Amino acid sequence: MNQRKPMLIGTGIAVAVVIVIGLVLAIVLLPSGSADQTASPSTTPTAEQTTPTEQTSPESTVHATTFARNLPDDPMAIGDIDAPVLMIEWADLRCHYCGVFANETLPGLISEYVDAGLLRIEWHSAVVLGDTSADAAVAARAAGQQDLFWEYIEAIYATEPTGQTVWDRDALVGIAESIPGMDVAQFTADLDDPELIAAAQAETQQSIDSGITGTPMFVVGSEVLQGAQPLENFAAVIDAQLG
Numbered sequence: 001m002n003q004r005k006p007m008l009i010g011t012g013i014a015v016a017v018v019i020v021i022g023l024v025l026a027i028v029l030l031p032s033g034s035a036d037q038t039a040s041p042s043t044t045p046t047a048e049q050t051t052p053t054e055q056t057s058p059e060s061t062v063h064a065t066t067f068a069r070n071l072p073d074d075p076m077a078i079g080d081i082d083a084p085v086l087m088i089e090w091a092d093l094r095c096h097y098c099g100v101f102a103n104e105t106l107p108g109l110i111s112e113y114v115d116a117g118l119l120r121i122e123w124h125s126a127v128v129l130g131d132t133s134a135d136a137a138v139a140a141r142a143a144g145q146q147d148l149f150w151e152y153i154e155a156i157y158a159t160e161p162t163g164q165t166v167w168d169r170d171a172l173v174g175i176a177e178s179i180p181g182m183d184v185a186q187f188t189a190d191l192d193d194p195e196l197i198a199a200a201q202a203e204t205q206q207s208i209d210s211g212i213t214g215t216p217m218f219v220v221g222s223e224v225l226q227g228a229q230p231l232e233n234f235a236a237v238i239d240a241q242l243g
Contacts, residue, residue, distance in 0.1 A: 086120050
């Protein structure tokens with residue numbers, strides 16, 4: 001898939017905006033229950049999951065652009081920066097259903113919409129499953145420094161992780177070693193880069209401030225989708241945004 005030049009992710013979201021975003025998401029978007037219970041659809045989507053537009057109220061003003069980094073060389077985004085539809089994904093790298101989305105739905109979105117210039121996807125870290133997930137988020141950014149962010153998360157999700165999966169430093173480096181073109185020595189050094197660590201921590205804090213308590217969570221244009229829903233559900237929302 002096409003990659004853009006690496007660039008450290010900025011943390012500049014104004015406090016007032018974050019508070020407003022958090023209130024909207026907490027009231028409008030999120031289900032009750034623990035983080036482990038969030039976004040765990042069955043193979044056959046439930047009625048709630050097959051009607052994604054019902055998950056936002058008529059009064060909601062949530063839009064993907066509110067959360068966008070909007071960086072032209074963002075290694076954690078794919079698609080034309082001027083694409084007519086923007087999708088924000090919040091994910092935890094140990095979240096099983098984030099992996100289901102990455103393995104089963106994302107490839108179709110890329111081939112049908114991203115490659116056609118119709119959709120841009122920005123990946124945002126939401127660490128809801130503990131310290132191992134936080135370490136993995138830093139590792140993904142370290143891969144992004146070499147323009148291999150998406151390859152790294154693809155390799156992580158290929159292991160079919162769960163909330164009980166534990167990756168130590170050697171395991172995270174081992175995943176990097178499986179990726180063609182990765183400079184493993186540089187990747188390993190970047191795991192200790194204080195700027196990358198701070199950026200990962202800041203983005204997780206932003207997700208908390210925005211009310212994200214479970215993953216995967218998506219804002220597609222002006223609509224909210226939750227869980228590892230099938231491609232046709234995302235397609236319906238994207239097509240509606242395209243008009």
